[in-house]
Amino acid sequence: MDKYEAEKIAKQVGETLRKIRKERGMSLQQLAETTDVSKLTLGNIERGEANPSLTVIWKIANGLSIPLSFLLQENEEVKISRKHRGNKVLSANEACTLEPMFEGTHHGSSEIHRAFLKPNSEYKPGAHQLGVTEYVTVMSGEVKIKIEDEYYHLYEYDSIKFSGDKKHAYINPTSSTTVLHFVMTYSNS
Missing domain, CATH: 2.60.120.10 (Jelly Rolls)
Structure with a gap:
């Protein structure tokens, strides 16, 4: 994965996470307690300053009871998923x-x-x-x-x-x- 791709994913995950947290009226501290991911890490993710590992993304998805892919979503009507070209x-x-x-x-x-x-x-x-x-x-x-x-x-x-x-x-x-x-x-x- 190149640097641009990693930054794009980090930004996407951060924006989606912030949106979900705000929709649920949660503070970063409440999100940290729910997901067992530190408040500092969650803040960095939301700002797109951290590219979370699969383990961290699973913890967040499990804590919020959402599919992992929701954190990585892209809004397109028609999408082709090609091997090694999408989010990973x-x-x-x-x-x-x-x-x-x-x-x-x-x-x-x-x-x-x-x-x-x-x-x-x-x-x-x-x-x-x-x-x-x-x-x-x-x-x-x-x-x-x-x-x-x-x-x-x-x-x-x-x-x-x-x-x-x-x-x-x-x-x-x-x-x-x-x-x-x-x-x-x-x-x-």
Whole structure:
């Protein structure tokens, strides 16, 4: 991701976050308590001075009970989502690149992502907010998904559905990048 793209995403996330916070009549302190993200970090994000990691964006989305893609939305009537050209966020360990696709223009009840999981790596989003259902399809490669204490091994074009509010992780056991397609639904939106 180039510097311009990172700045654009940071500005977009900040503007959207400020809008949501004001709509809900929340102070930065209340937002910090709700999301478990520091007031200083949230202020920097709102001003577009920080490019938040995927972990921080998930904390904010979970705390506000909104789809992650809502924070990254772009207002366009027709949109094509091309690989590696849209918004993207990295997991804290940079093992996973998540590309939100077809963001909604309001607090939506579902979202779609494409994800690229590096070879021999693990992405641990943890548990999402209550009511999230994840639908994951392996588009290329393979993945082991750990949900609570159970492992599920999926291969190309295999799909799985599970409650995203359970602790889970994605493991790429191969020496090639795994490409995943996510659909996430939110029953409490």
